[in-house]
Amino acid sequence: xxxxxxxxxxxxxxxxxxxxxxxxxxxxxxxxxxxxxxxxxxxxxxxxxxxxxxxxxxxxxxxxxxxxxxxxxxxxxxxxxxxxxxxxxxxxxxxxxxxxxxxxxxxxxxxxxxxxxxxxxxxxxxxxxxxxxxxxxxxxxxxxxxxxxxxxxxxxxxxxxxxxxxxxxxxxxxxxxxxxxxxxxxxxxxxxxxxxxxxxxxxxxxxxxxxxxxxxxxxxxxxxxxxxxxxxxxxxxxxxxxxxxxxxxxxx
Amino acid sequence: xxxxxxxxxxxxxxxxxxxxxxxxxxxxxxxxxxxxxxxxxxxxxxxxxxxxxxxxxxxxxxxxxxxxxxxxxxxxxxxxxxxxxxxxxxxxxxxxxxxxxxxxxxxxxxxxxxxxxxxxxxxxxxxxxxxxxxxxxxxxxxxxxxxxxxxxxxxxxxxxxxxxxxxxxxxxxxxxxxxxxxxxxxxxxxxxxxxxxxxxxxxxxxxxxxxxxxxxxxxxxxxxxxxxxxxxxxxxxxxxxxxxxxxxxxxxxxxxxxxxxxxxxxxxxxxxxxxxxxxxxxxxxxxxxxxxxxxxxxxxxxxxxxxxxxxxxxxxxxxxxxxxxxxxxxxxxxxxxxxxxxxxxxxxxxxxxxxxxxxxxxxxxxxxxxxxxxxxxxxxxxxxxxxxxxxxxxxxxxxxxxxxxxxxxxxxxxxxxxxxxxxxxxxxxxxxxxxxxxxxxxxxxxxxxxxxxxxxxxxx
Numbered sequence: 001x002x003x004x005x006x007x008x009x010x011x012x013x014x015x016x017x018x019x020x021x022x023x024x025x026x027x028x029x030x031x032x033x034x035x036x037x038x039x040x041x042x043x044x045x046x047x048x049x050x051x052x053x054x055x056x057x058x059x060x061x062x063x064x065x066x067x068x069x070x071x072x073x074x075x076x077x078x079x080x081x082x083x084x085x086x087x088x089x090x091x092x093x094x095x096x097x098x099x100x101x102x103x104x105x106x107x108x109x110x111x112x113x114x115x116x117x118x119x120x121x122x123x124x125x126x127x128x129x130x131x132x133x134x135x136x137x138x139x140x141x142x143x144x145x146x147x148x149x150x151x152x153x154x155x156x157x158x159x160x161x162x163x164x165x166x167x168x169x170x171x172x173x174x175x176x177x178x179x180x181x182x183x184x185x186x187x188x189x190x191x192x193x194x195x196x197x198x199x200x201x202x203x204x205x206x207x208x209x210x211x212x213x214x215x216x217x218x219x220x221x222x223x224x225x226x227x228x229x230x231x232x233x234x235x236x237x238x239x240x241x242x243x244x245x246x247x248x249x250x251x252x
Numbered sequence: 253x254x255x256x257x258x259x260x261x262x263x264x265x266x267x268x269x270x271x272x273x274x275x276x277x278x279x280x281x282x283x284x285x286x287x288x289x290x291x292x293x294x295x296x297x298x299x300x301x302x303x304x305x306x307x308x309x310x311x312x313x314x315x316x317x318x319x320x321x322x323x324x325x326x327x328x329x330x331x332x333x334x335x336x337x338x339x340x341x342x343x344x345x346x347x348x349x350x351x352x353x354x355x356x357x358x359x360x361x362x363x364x365x366x367x368x369x370x371x372x373x374x375x376x377x378x379x380x381x382x383x384x385x386x387x388x389x390x391x392x393x394x395x396x397x398x399x400x401x402x403x404x405x406x407x408x409x410x411x412x413x414x415x416x417x418x419x420x421x422x423x424x425x426x427x428x429x430x431x432x433x434x435x436x437x438x439x440x441x442x443x444x445x446x447x448x449x450x451x452x453x454x455x456x457x458x459x460x461x462x463x464x465x466x467x468x469x470x471x472x473x474x475x476x477x478x479x480x481x482x483x484x485x486x487x488x489x490x491x492x493x494x495x496x497x498x499x500x501x502x503x504x505x506x507x508x509x510x511x512x513x514x515x516x517x518x519x520x521x522x523x524x525x526x527x528x529x530x531x532x533x534x535x536x537x538x539x540x541x542x543x544x545x546x547x548x549x550x551x552x553x554x555x556x557x558x559x560x561x562x563x564x565x566x567x568x569x570x571x572x573x574x575x576x577x578x579x580x581x582x583x584x585x586x587x588x589x590x591x592x593x594x595x596x597x598x599x600x601x602x603x604x605x606x607x608x609x610x611x612x613x614x615x616x617x618x619x620x621x622x623x624x625x626x627x628x629x630x631x632x633x634x635x636x637x638x639x640x641x642x643x644x645x646x647x648x649x650x651x652x653x654x655x656x657x658x659x660x661x662x663x664x665x666x667x668x669x670x671x672x673x674x675x676x677x678x679x680x681x682x683x684x685x686x687x688x689x690x691x692x693x694x695x696x697x698x699x700x701x702x703x704x705x706x707x708x709x710x711x712x
Contacts, residue, residue: 038292041296059318084335097402098356105356163417170424194423195423196507244514
């Protein structure tokens with residue numbers, strides 16, 4: 001199209017020139033040649049432009065893809081950095097633990113012994129209830145601790161169990177029959193209000209006494225309500241529905 | 253893009269042609285034409301070169317950018333690879349260290365596992381005790397040991413049994429401490445008293461408090477809250493005694509063997525109004541009956557009492573009055589004084605007979621009310637049981653709570669019927685005894701009048 005548009009006027013001009021002079025013919029020829037080559041050069045140039053343009057487009061598309069991939073990898077790296085951080089602290093913690101494990105292991109047996117001693121002190125300074133049972137458990141714990149054939153885990157489990165049982169004593173009320181603390185020929189009903197109070201009531205309900213932790217002796221309660229104690233004993237034994245009971249206590 | 257470049261080229265081409273066309277008019281020689289063509293060709297060539305250069309530059313720019321982006325990507329990929337290598341290496345290191353640690357622990361590995369599980373168990377045990385309200389942070393260390401994967405330190409291991417020893421010590425005490433209490437002064441810190449791990453109440457007004465174990469979510473919420481309904485009576489009085497006692501005094505402290513559940517259940521015990529509402533319509537009818545009957549009976553007692561006093565007053569007077577029954581009987585005698593003894597006696601009997609219905613007015617109504625109140629109660633029982641059986645028919649017997657409504661209606665109406673009948677019966681018997689005593693006085697006095705009449709007639 002370009003070609004024909006340029007060539008057409010040239011041809012007309014060439015035809016006009018032919019009418020004037022014959023030697024001009026050669027010149028016209030060369031003009032035509034010039035125009036033709038110019039057109040060809042333009043076409044070639046256009047092809048080059050198009051190629052360059054295609055290449056630029058392709059590069060732009062690839063560029064976008066590469067940017068997307070870069071983003072993804074950057075995110076991945078950032079995430080991995082967080083993991084690395086946590087791994088680092090874990091390694092630190094493990095190293096620290098490795099540093100102290102020997103020490104803790106060596107401290108374990110003395111600690112269990114201390115636990116047993118603390119338990120013994122606690123029982124001895126406590127209200128004297130279920131003493132036979134508790135002393136037996138304590139003796140058992142001590143025996144286990146001094147037996148080298150028992151694994152440390154089993155030893156630890158036994159000591160902790162003893163602690164748990166001791167704590168559970170303080171969480172409920174309980175009643176049992178026992179020997180009169182000061183007149184061993186008689187049998188009385190004991191009623192224990194957790195660890196807050198330990199009381200005995202004689203079978204004929206004429207004497208109610210409370211254990212005094214400070215003096216480690218039994219104080220006879222004058223004017224105590226034997227009926228209320230009987231009620232508490234029934235509740236403690238599960239023979240009556242739970243109700244609020246009243247314990248003789250010393251305020252701190 | 254291609255189309256655009258083609259279009260541009262066409263435009264440029266036609267521009268060249270247009271600039272040439274007017275010139276062609278002036279072209280006078282072939283030489284001129286030649287030079288013109290040459291000029292145009294050179295111009296077009298230059299323009300083409302320029303365009304090519306521009307496009308090439310654009311291409312080069314894009315390619316340079318792409319190359320840079322590729323280089324960046326490459327660097328990142330290398331970094332990612334190295335990070336991955338580090339990660340894997342770290343993992344190996346960690347596994348190695350863990351193995352080493354396991355080996356180092358030896359027999360004690362089991363001990364540490366046990367310490368962890370027992371710490372969790374003891375935390376739950378201690379959290380359930382209201383002593384935690386006094387030491388709100390005491391179980392934190394146990395939670396940490398239970399949840400951490402790391403080895404517990406010596407201090408942590410010591411804390412496990414020391415917390416238990418502390419609990420044992422504190423279980424003995426009845427003591428006062430400071431703690432925030434919900435629903436009192438917007439959760440302000442209060443002075444509260446606890447009886448071991450069994451009950452806790454405010455030291456000022458001896459109001460019982462409920463304890464709830466700390467939960468992870470509401471760490472700042474107070475562990476104690478005032479119970480909406482206080483038990484009252486002996487229980488509250490005992491709590492009040494404890495708060496008033498000085499240090500070292502012996503007091504009888506209230507103990508909740510269920511450690512809080514019992515005290516909190518008072519909230520669900522219905523009060524009098526709620527209980528009465530269980531009786532339904534029949535219950536309200538019975539109460540209306542009691543109200544009307546009771547008022548009527550009391551008014552009757554007042555009336556009869558006034559009549560009795562008036563009659564007693566009349567006994568001492570010789571002159572009869574129209575305002576009281578005895579006076580009216582005496583007036584009847586005055587009217588028949590001149591007649592013989594038999595006539596006088598008949599007249600007096602007539603007068604007494606006239607008085608009797610006035611005295612007994614309302615007594616039958618009272619008796620009726622006292623009689624139908626328990627019957628209505630019985631009716632309520634029957635309707636209540638019908639409701640119960642209906643519930644059983646519809647829902648089956650799986651859930652006893654569904655039947656509780658009907659049964660409570662049955663029992664409450666019976667109770668209300670008896671509550672109404674007993675005082676109404678007492679009122680009735682009171683009224684009738686008063687009426688009978690007035691009647692007795694009338695008969696006694698009339699007999700006296702007849703005797704005196706006979707005496708005066710025979711003229712002894």
